[in-house]
Amino acid sequence: MHEVTRSETPGAWEHAVRTRLVSGERFCGVLAREGSEAVSLRAFFDRRGVLEAEELVVERQVGRYPSLTSLTPAAAWYERQVEDLYGLVAAGKEDREPLVTRLRFRAGGELSEALVSGATEETLRDGSFVVPYGPVRSGVFESIQYEVTTSGENVERVRPAVWFKHRGVHARFEGASVADAVLLAERSEGVASVAHALAFSHAVERLVDGGVPVPAGLVRVIHAELERVANHVDSVVRHAEAAGQAVAYANLSLRKEHVQRLRADLCGNRFGRSVVIPGGVTGEPRVDWVDLRRAVDSLARALDQDLRALLETPSFVDRLRGTGTLSLDTVRRFAAVGPVARGSGVTDDVRMLRPYDAYPTLGQVVVEYPSEGDALARQIVRVHEIDASFHTIRQAIEQLAGFSSGQERSWRREISLVDGEAIGWAEAPQGELLYVVELENGVVRTVASRSASFHNLALFPSAFPRDVFTDFAFIEASFGLSIAGVAN
Amino acid sequence: MPWIMRGLRHGVVTSRYPRLGDGYGDGFAGGVTVRGDVADAAVLDLCIADCPTGAITVEADGPLLDRGRCVHCGRCVDHAPETFSYSPNFQTARSGREGLVVPTVGEDDASLAVLRRRVAQTTAMFRRSVHIRHVDAGSDGSDEWEVAALTNPVYDVQRLGIFFTASPRHADLLLVTGVATVGMRDALLATYEAMPAPKIVVAAGAEAISGGLIGHTYASLGGVDHVLPVDVYVPGAPPTPFGLLYGILIAVSILAEPLGGTR
CATH class of the missing domain: 3.30.70.20 (Alpha-Beta Plaits)
Structure with missing residues (x-):
C-alpha cells in the first residue's frame, strides 16, 4: 500500500499523527497487522477523501507504543482492541479495561482470562450506583452490556462492554482462501453483509489492479442500497416499537419484510449473501428488470408514505426531538461516521468521497441533512437516505436494462491473485467500513477490518448529555449499530 | 387517525401457516x-x-x-x-442433531421416535401457549432480525399463542442464536438455569448448531450444545422466519416432524 508512511520511532509516529489531526484530517482508526516478531500499527486518516496511514512497527519484545488518546478520544477504543488482540500496551493510557475480548494472549501465545478485569475504579457521587444492563436484555437484541451509572433516573455515565460476543473472526481469516474469506466477511457483521463483502472485495481488486465489469458494478450497487434501506427501516421500526406506535410498527416491519423478500428474490438470500465476490458478482439477478423496477417502485412509494406520516406524527417526533443529542464538536472529536455523524452536520459519505463500483456513473442525490444532532435528526437522515437509495437503485436498473446482449452482460472478471496488501472500503448502512487485506501464496495471511459500528459505538456514552433511562432504547436505535460488527 | 386508515389499508397480510400452506414460504429455498x-x-x-x-x-x-x-x-x-x-422447503428443523443430515436413512426412525417422544412429553403443556426467551450467544446479527421478524404482521406468532418474554422466569423455550462464545457461556447458562422446568432449548442457525463458518476458535465454542442440552435444531444461515416458526412449532409438538427419512 503506497498510502502508508512508516515512522522509525514512536515519537515520530506520534508527531505525524498530531500533525494530521491539527490540519483537520479525519481519524479513521488504528488497524493492526501481526507479524511473527512485531505488530504493525497503522493510524488511518481521511485527507479530503484520500485515505492515508501513519505506520509504527512495534517489536513484541518492546510491547509498548505511545497512546494517541490524548490527541483524539477516538483512538481510545482502538488502543483497548490492540491490547486485547495483540497484547501491546498504549503507554500513558489509563483505561485498559478489556473491550472486545477478555481472553488475552500471554507472551508465549497461550490464552488466559484477562488479568485486568471488572469495572474501572470510579468515584461515584453520593446516591449514584452502577447498573449492569445486559448482556441478556428484554427483547430480541444482540448481546451487549451497558454499565449505566445513575442516581435513579438520569443517566450519568454509560460504558458499553462488548466482549461477550467476540467470536475470533480475525483468527478465522488467517489462512482462508479468498473465496471463503468473502463468506467470513459477510458474517463478521451480518446485517451489513453486502458492505463487508464489498469492502473485502475492493481490497483484493485494488491489490490485483482489477476493476469489475460494468453490469457487475451496477448489481453490487442495487444490493448495497437495498441493504441500506433494510437497515434504515430497521432503525425506524425499533423507534416505532419503543414509542409504542403499534400501527407504525406493524406497517414498517411489514415494509422491512418486503425489502428482505425482494433481496431474497434477487439472489436467494435475504441478506444478499454470496452475491459479491472479488472480480464481480456470482451471477445475474434472478428477477427480470421490469418486475424489479415495479417492485422497487411500489416499495419506495409505500415506504415514502409511511415514513412521511411518521415524521408528521407529533407523539413520535416529540419523543425523539432533543433526545440523545450529539454536538457537532463531539461528532468531530470522535470522527464519527455514517448517519450518526450526518445527523450532527458532518456529511462525509464514502460513496462520494471515494466512489466505487457503479457509483461514479450514477447521479447521486444531494440530500439536505439536518444538523440538530438528536435522535430525530439521525432518523431524518435515514428517511432522506432511503429515498436517495431508491433513486440510485432505479438508475442502476435502467442502466442494467440497457445491457441487452449476452456479450455485454458479463458478471465477473477472472482474478489472478498476487501477494501483497491493499485497503478496501465501502459505505455500509452504519457508515464507513475499512478492510486491509494481506494475501500470501494465494490465501489470506491477515485481515484487519474496522466497522462503522465499532467506530461509532465509542461515542455512544457521549449521547446522554441530559438524558434519562427511558431514552435509552431511542438513543440506541438511533445509532443503528450491530454489536457483531463491534466485537467480531 | 391517519394511522388507523393506514393500518386497515393492507387488509390481512398474515400468513395462514401452519393451518394452511404459505405460497411464499413453500417456494423459498430453505x-x-x-x-x-x-x-x-x-x-x-x-x-x-x-x-x-x-x-x-x-x-x-x-x-x-x-x-x-x-x-x-x-x-x-x-x-x-x-x-x-x-x-423449496422451509420445514427443515429437527429434534436430534442426526436428523439434519440428508438424506436420512430409515433405520434411524426408532431412535428418532424416542427423541421425539421425549420432546413431546416435555412440551405437552406448551401446546396452547409458549413463552420464548431469546439469547444471542454470539451471532453475526442477522439471526436477530429473523427472530424479530416473527412478530411482524406477516408471521405474527402471537396468533399461535407464541410470545417473547423478557424474563427467563416466565419462559418455557430458550431460543439461542450464535456460535456460543466463551464470553456468553455464563450468561447463557444463567438464563437457562433461571427458567422453570419443564423447559426446552432450540438452537437456531448453522452457527448455533455447529459454529457454521466460524466453527471453533479461541473465543467460539462452535455450537450451543457445548453449553446446553439442545432439543430442536433449526438449520439456516441465518434461519428464515418460516424456518424458525416451524422449529418452534415442532418443539412444542404442535406440528409433528416427518418420519421415514428426509430429503
Missing part, C-alpha cells in the same frame, strides 16, 4: 438437498473440498449433507447440480 443422481467421484471430491464448513461427506450409499453445517453458499449446487439442489 435448504440444500441431495438428489438421486450421484455426480462423478472427481466432481464430488471438488464439492467436498470446496465446502467451507465440511458439510458434505460420502458414505457407501452416496453423498450426505449436514444441514447443521451448511451455510447456503451454493458451491456444491454449482459444481454438481445433478446431486445437490436447493429444495
Whole structure:
C-alpha cells in the first residue's frame, strides 16, 4: 500500500499523527497487522477523501507504543482492541479495561482470562450506583452490556462492554482462501453483509489492479442500497416499537419484510449473501428488470408514505426531538461516521468521497441533512437516505436494462491473485467500513477490518448529555449499530 | 387517525401457516438437498473440498449433507447440480442433531421416535401457549432480525399463542442464536438455569448448531450444545422466519416432524 508512511520511532509516529489531526484530517482508526516478531500499527486518516496511514512497527519484545488518546478520544477504543488482540500496551493510557475480548494472549501465545478485569475504579457521587444492563436484555437484541451509572433516573455515565460476543473472526481469516474469506466477511457483521463483502472485495481488486465489469458494478450497487434501506427501516421500526406506535410498527416491519423478500428474490438470500465476490458478482439477478423496477417502485412509494406520516406524527417526533443529542464538536472529536455523524452536520459519505463500483456513473442525490444532532435528526437522515437509495437503485436498473446482449452482460472478471496488501472500503448502512487485506501464496495471511459500528459505538456514552433511562432504547436505535460488527 | 386508515389499508397480510400452506414460504429455498443422481467421484471430491464448513461427506450409499453445517453458499449446487439442489422447503428443523443430515436413512426412525417422544412429553403443556426467551450467544446479527421478524404482521406468532418474554422466569423455550462464545457461556447458562422446568432449548442457525463458518476458535465454542442440552435444531444461515416458526412449532409438538427419512 503506497498510502502508508512508516515512522522509525514512536515519537515520530506520534508527531505525524498530531500533525494530521491539527490540519483537520479525519481519524479513521488504528488497524493492526501481526507479524511473527512485531505488530504493525497503522493510524488511518481521511485527507479530503484520500485515505492515508501513519505506520509504527512495534517489536513484541518492546510491547509498548505511545497512546494517541490524548490527541483524539477516538483512538481510545482502538488502543483497548490492540491490547486485547495483540497484547501491546498504549503507554500513558489509563483505561485498559478489556473491550472486545477478555481472553488475552500471554507472551508465549497461550490464552488466559484477562488479568485486568471488572469495572474501572470510579468515584461515584453520593446516591449514584452502577447498573449492569445486559448482556441478556428484554427483547430480541444482540448481546451487549451497558454499565449505566445513575442516581435513579438520569443517566450519568454509560460504558458499553462488548466482549461477550467476540467470536475470533480475525483468527478465522488467517489462512482462508479468498473465496471463503468473502463468506467470513459477510458474517463478521451480518446485517451489513453486502458492505463487508464489498469492502473485502475492493481490497483484493485494488491489490490485483482489477476493476469489475460494468453490469457487475451496477448489481453490487442495487444490493448495497437495498441493504441500506433494510437497515434504515430497521432503525425506524425499533423507534416505532419503543414509542409504542403499534400501527407504525406493524406497517414498517411489514415494509422491512418486503425489502428482505425482494433481496431474497434477487439472489436467494435475504441478506444478499454470496452475491459479491472479488472480480464481480456470482451471477445475474434472478428477477427480470421490469418486475424489479415495479417492485422497487411500489416499495419506495409505500415506504415514502409511511415514513412521511411518521415524521408528521407529533407523539413520535416529540419523543425523539432533543433526545440523545450529539454536538457537532463531539461528532468531530470522535470522527464519527455514517448517519450518526450526518445527523450532527458532518456529511462525509464514502460513496462520494471515494466512489466505487457503479457509483461514479450514477447521479447521486444531494440530500439536505439536518444538523440538530438528536435522535430525530439521525432518523431524518435515514428517511432522506432511503429515498436517495431508491433513486440510485432505479438508475442502476435502467442502466442494467440497457445491457441487452449476452456479450455485454458479463458478471465477473477472472482474478489472478498476487501477494501483497491493499485497503478496501465501502459505505455500509452504519457508515464507513475499512478492510486491509494481506494475501500470501494465494490465501489470506491477515485481515484487519474496522466497522462503522465499532467506530461509532465509542461515542455512544457521549449521547446522554441530559438524558434519562427511558431514552435509552431511542438513543440506541438511533445509532443503528450491530454489536457483531463491534466485537467480531 | 391517519394511522388507523393506514393500518386497515393492507387488509390481512398474515400468513395462514401452519393451518394452511404459505405460497411464499413453500417456494423459498430453505435448504440444500441431495438428489438421486450421484455426480462423478472427481466432481464430488471438488464439492467436498470446496465446502467451507465440511458439510458434505460420502458414505457407501452416496453423498450426505449436514444441514447443521451448511451455510447456503451454493458451491456444491454449482459444481454438481445433478446431486445437490436447493429444495423449496422451509420445514427443515429437527429434534436430534442426526436428523439434519440428508438424506436420512430409515433405520434411524426408532431412535428418532424416542427423541421425539421425549420432546413431546416435555412440551405437552406448551401446546396452547409458549413463552420464548431469546439469547444471542454470539451471532453475526442477522439471526436477530429473523427472530424479530416473527412478530411482524406477516408471521405474527402471537396468533399461535407464541410470545417473547423478557424474563427467563416466565419462559418455557430458550431460543439461542450464535456460535456460543466463551464470553456468553455464563450468561447463557444463567438464563437457562433461571427458567422453570419443564423447559426446552432450540438452537437456531448453522452457527448455533455447529459454529457454521466460524466453527471453533479461541473465543467460539462452535455450537450451543457445548453449553446446553439442545432439543430442536433449526438449520439456516441465518434461519428464515418460516424456518424458525416451524422449529418452534415442532418443539412444542404442535406440528409433528416427518418420519421415514428426509430429503
